[in-house]
Amino acid sequence: xxxxxxxxxxxxxxxxxxxxxxxxxxxxxxxxxxxxxxxxxxxxxxxxxxxxxxxxxxxxxxxxxxxxxxxxxxxxxxxxxxxxxxxxxxxxxxxxxxxxxxxxxxxxxxxxxxxxxxxxxxxxxxxxxxxxxxxxxxxxxxxxxxxxxxxxxxxxxxxxxxxxxxxxxxxxxxxxxxxxxxxxxxxxxxxxxxxxxxxxxxxxxxxxxxxxxxxxxxxxxxxxxxxxxxxxxxxxxxxxxxxxxxxxxxxxxxxxxxxxxxxxxxxxxxxxxxxxxxxxxxxxxxxxxxxxxxxxxxxxxxxxxxxxxxxxxxxxxxxxxxxxxxxxxxxxxxxxxxxxxxxxxxxxxxxxxxxxxxxx
Ligand code: AMP
Numbered sequence: 001x002x003x004x005x006x007x008x009x010x011x012x013x014x015x016x017x018x019x020x021x022x023x024x025x026x027x028x029x030x031x032x033x034x035x036x037x038x039x040x041x042x043x044x045x046x047x048x049x050x051x052x053x054x055x056x057x058x059x060x061x062x063x064x065x066x067x068x069x070x071x072x073x074x075x076x077x078x079x080x081x082x083x084x085x086x087x088x089x090x091x092x093x094x095x096x097x098x099x100x101x102x103x104x105x106x107x108x109x110x111x112x113x114x115x116x117x118x119x120x121x122x123x124x125x126x127x128x129x130x131x132x133x134x135x136x137x138x139x140x141x142x143x144x145x146x147x148x149x150x151x152x153x154x155x156x157x158x159x160x161x162x163x164x165x166x167x168x169x170x171x172x173x174x175x176x177x178x179x180x181x182x183x184x185x186x187x188x189x190x191x192x193x194x195x196x197x198x199x200x201x202x203x204x205x206x207x208x209x210x211x212x213x214x215x216x217x218x219x220x221x222x223x224x225x226x227x228x229x230x231x232x233x234x235x236x237x238x239x240x241x242x243x244x245x246x247x248x249x250x251x252x253x254x255x256x257x258x259x260x261x262x263x264x265x266x267x268x269x270x271x272x273x274x275x276x277x278x279x280x281x282x283x284x285x286x287x288x289x290x291x292x293x294x295x296x297x298x299x300x301x302x303x304x305x306x307x308x309x310x311x312x313x314x315x316x317x318x319x320x321x322x323x324x325x326x327x328x329x330x331x332x333x334x335x336x337x338x339x340x341x342x343x344x345x346x347x348x349x350x351x352x353x354x355x356x357x358x359x360x
Contacts (some may be wrong), residue, residue, distance in 0.1 A: 001092075001198035004071050004296040006030030009050070011069030013062075014076025015042025015059070017337040017347060018272050021073060021280070025288035029294070036065045037076070041263070043337045044075070059086035066090045071129070073250065073295050075271055078150050093293040095250040096250055099270040101106050102246075106148045106179050106267065108351060113265045116245055118238040120265045121257065122182040129170040134141040134259045135165055135180045142183040145169045147176040157215060184264060186257035189348045190232060192239040193276040195290040195300055196248045202240055202288060205283055207232045208312075210255070210275050216345060219313045221303060222282065230261035242268070251276070251291040274314065274347070279303070281333045281352050282310030308356030322349035 002008075002162050010026050012019045015037025023033040024047055032049035035042065038056060045051035050068075056079050060114025066072060069350045077100055079087075082282055102112045110120040112137035115356065136143055141163060145154035156176070158169040161217040189212065194204040195277035210217055211225035224232060235256045253273035255266040260314075277289040293300055315322075320342060326332050336349040 001297045003298075006252065008032070008070040009034050010067065010292065010295070011036060011065060011072040011087075012044060012048070013037075013072065013079065014058070014298060015039055015044040015051075015089065017043050018046030018075035018274075020047055020337060021277070021286075021288045021335075022272065022291060023072070025035075025286060026292045028289070029292060029296075029298075031292065034065070034069050036062070043339055046338050056080075057085050063089055064089040069318050071295050073243070073271075074100070077270065079273045080235050095248055095270045096246060097210040099246045099248055099252070101211040103268050103270045106146055106178075109268055110179070110265070111120065112299070113238070113268075114272055116238060116241045118265045119262065121184050123179050126178040126180050129167060129195075132166050132170050132178075133163070133178060135168060136160065139180055145173060145178050145180045147173055147174075147178050155215075171340040184257045184259065184263070185189055186259055188225070188228055188255050189255065189260045189266070190228060190235070191253055191255045191273065191274055192218075192232070192235050193251060193279070194236075194239050194243060195251045195252050195285055195303070196243045197291050197294045197300050198249050198297045199299075200244070200289070201300055202243060203285075204239070204301045205276065205279055205287065205303045206305055207235070208278065214318060214345075216347075217274045217314055219311060220276060220278055221312075222310045228258050229260040231256065231263040233342060234261075235263035235265075238263070238265070242328060250294045251287050274350075275312075277335070277350050278352050279311035280335075282306060282312075283290060306352035310352065310354055312352045313349055314347055314353060315349040316347055317344045318342050323349075326351050331355075331357075 009253045018044045034050040035044045035048040066087045143160045145158045158172045160169045190207045203295045206222045208220035208222045251272045253269040257264040272287045279286040333352040346347045
């Protein structure tokens with residue numbers, strides 16, 4: 001891969017908080033970022049050198065954008081094949097397109113993971129109400145119906161408590177192609193966040209234990225409990241196989257359910273991830289910095305923990321209004337994303353605490 005030296009322009013597709021933190025890390029290394037997003041004033045554009053407002057399916061606009069940058073990356077994954085091809089006409093796209101295409105579809109993602117000898121949650125493809133009813137015989141109930149595409153933060157998901165709810169659930173997803181999954185009675189959730197360089201070097205951060213509420217990440221804690229280590233070891237090995245198989249470059253995240261010593265695969269994201277925000281203060285190099293280093297062909301930074309324990313809590317909706325109280329704790333690192341309207345369920349910021357240090 002050709003080296004993209006500091007001073008070059010990195011194109012970021014998507015304008016949310018992930019893009020914002022990527023742009024901040026890129027600026028530290030002397031890069032300029034050009035953000036492409038459909039919103040009028042997205043959080044990432046505030047901290048980027050350049051901003052183009054455009055829709056994710058506007059191929060002409062993406063082609064022009066691709067001509068103005070030295071490398072393209074993304075923080076928003078749901079871009080169609082045509083627009084992606086338009087974007088990558090001139091500048092390379094990293095992580096590679098194949099990773100994006102697999103992760104865009106919950107079905108192809110699970111099949112791919114099986115091919116890498118991983119174990120997804122018991123699932124079945126569902127394209128009709130009749131198929132859903134048949135699939136529930138396989139998965140049992142409770143189960144969870146998920147649209148194959150365009151789901152995030154619990155969106156596009158319907159829980160099914162018993163077979164009688166199948167019809168109602170199918171109506172709720174409005175005929176979209178889906179997968180149905182067994183509801184897992186897990187011991188814990190955790191994620192593997194790794195970064196692979198263009199030379200094939202892989203760095204893996206300590207796996208955070210993640211707690212979700214209503215489908216949205218509430219907090220991540222590292223290190224995860226010792227009891228999770230056997231499951232984490234298996235998940236790390238799978239994540240390495242996945243990254244190598246895709247000749248991946250950049251940060252890759254895989255989410256898991258721990259059940260005893262097993263790691264059941266939930267989903268993957270070909271990008272920096274909310275459960276890795278703690279790495280900004282809690283690791284020697286953050287997920288954002290290492291992603292920028294990787295896509296520009298630079299060596300990766302070390303990923304070790306800098307404190308005995310680190311905890312990241314999301315500030316969702318009006319929780320961000322408590323910024324004064326949060327700052328009263330001198331050890332808290334407050335991040336606000338500059339979003340103006342605090343809709344319920346919207347991620348407005350996060351707070352990271354390094355624990356077990358002197359002065360903490
Ligand atoms: P997802 O967007 O698929 O990661 O789902 C968001 C969250 O919903 C997960 O992190 C879990 O907390 C919960 N969830 C999703 N699928 C399942 C499942 N099959 N069994 C149990 N909990 C689930």
